[in-house]
Amino acid sequence: MDYRSIVKEIEQGKLMPVYVCYGPEVFRRREFIRFMLGKLVEPEHEEFAVTRYDLNETPLDVVLDDSETVPFLVPKKVIIAENAQFLTGAKENSKVEHRLERLIEYLKNPVDYTVLILVVDAEKLDERKKLVKALKERKCLLAFQTLTAEELADWAARRANRLGMTFGSGALEKFLLYGGTDLQSLAMELDKLSLYVGSGGEVTADLVEQMVARTTEQNVFILIDELVKMNTGKALEILQDLYKQKEEPIKIVALMARQYRLIAQVKELVQTGYSHQQIAGAVGAHPYAVKLAAEQARKYDVNRLNRILSRLADLDYQMKSGQIDKSFGLELLLLNMAV
Known part of the structure; x- marks a missing residue:
């Protein structure tokens, strides 16, 4: 099920006995767990109502035994079991043995006073596994994928x-x-x-x-965005701010080259017919970064992008070999890129 549907059901008091939270978006995953605790547990009851386990250290049997134990002094309890890596295709490094068939049996007749949340640090689960299939059939899987x-x-x-x-x-x-x-x-x-x-x-x-605080990477991205818009003066202002933050010109050049390579890759893949989401997966970038790179790519033809990348490579060599003053060379490059 998707995130919004599950949240809506929880708001209506409809709870699943087991939730499997996985996917690369860790922040949203943690927010969902906080939301669940806020809905199910009074703050003063948390000590009795919430239990956390690490499945790298604790067998699944112990977690399920706790799930089936009647809660003490509270009507419902929440059990959060981290590192359920046995649901993925990755090789398990843990020495703890898990009887997965026990969870399959539990799903057939779960108790109504426990909500079990299994957390998996993985982008996807291994849907070939019998347990994953059983969890999927009962709509227990909740993926937190990177946002478009x-x-x-x-x-x-x-x-x-x-x-x-x-x-x-x-x-x-x-x-x-x-x-x-x-x-x-x-x-x-x-x-x-x-x-x-x-x-x-x-x-x-x-x-x-x-x-809004900006990382060096974001400042370089904004600098390039200003260059794309032919705002060379603004780009030079951002460069001076980076110097004030003691950023090395060689690092700035490397970040610029990375962004222009992304622009070139996105331009080529867009022309091939790839969607932004497909491109994000292919180049390993966030979909939003791909969207902005696609907008920037429209301002350049392929030959100009290749010339910029060549200039950046030449400047990197000149800086590292001492042939040019680093700050002067970078400023000169920005001025030349406006031509």
Whole structure:
């Protein structure tokens, strides 16, 4: 089942006896578990109602024995069992033995006073396994996959609304451009903005520029975005800010080369007919980064991209061999790229 459907069912009091949470988006996975605990457990009862296990150290039998034990002083309990790697195709390094048939039997007649949450640090499960098939048949699987570009924007907008604020014109796009794609970092930046604007406040594009913390990688990405728009002056301002942060010109060149390689790859794959989601999987980038790279790629032809990459490679060599002053060489490159 998808995340929203399961949340809606939980809101209505419909609970599954077992949930399997997996996928690369760890932040959303943790948020779901916090949501479950908030719905099922009173804070003062958490000591009696919530138990956590590490399946690298604890046999599945122990977890299921606990699941079948009547809760003490609380009507319902939640058991969270991390590292259920036996649901994947990966080779298990744990010396703990798990009797998987016991869980299959439990699924046939689960108790109604326990919610068991199995957590798997894996992008996907091995659906050839009998246990995974049984869990899938009972709709216990909940995948937390990387958000698409559209889903990421929707996630940020909805979280801002829950914090009592809205994004003004162009502010959401700038927030994602500046903040990156890590949900935990974005959540922290949204919390910071909500404290500043207050309930009912509006986040403007200027406020995003002033307040949202940017990593070196994001600053280089924004620098390139300004170059794409032919805003060389703004690009040089960002470069000076990077210098003030003691960033090495060689590192900046390497990050620029990485981004231009991504632009070139995305341009080629878009022309081949790949979707942004397919490209993200092929090149190992976040779908939102692919979306922005595709927009940037429209401003370049293949020959110009190849020339830029060649210039970056030449500058990298000149810097490392001492043939040119690093800062001067990088500034000169930015000026030449505007031509």
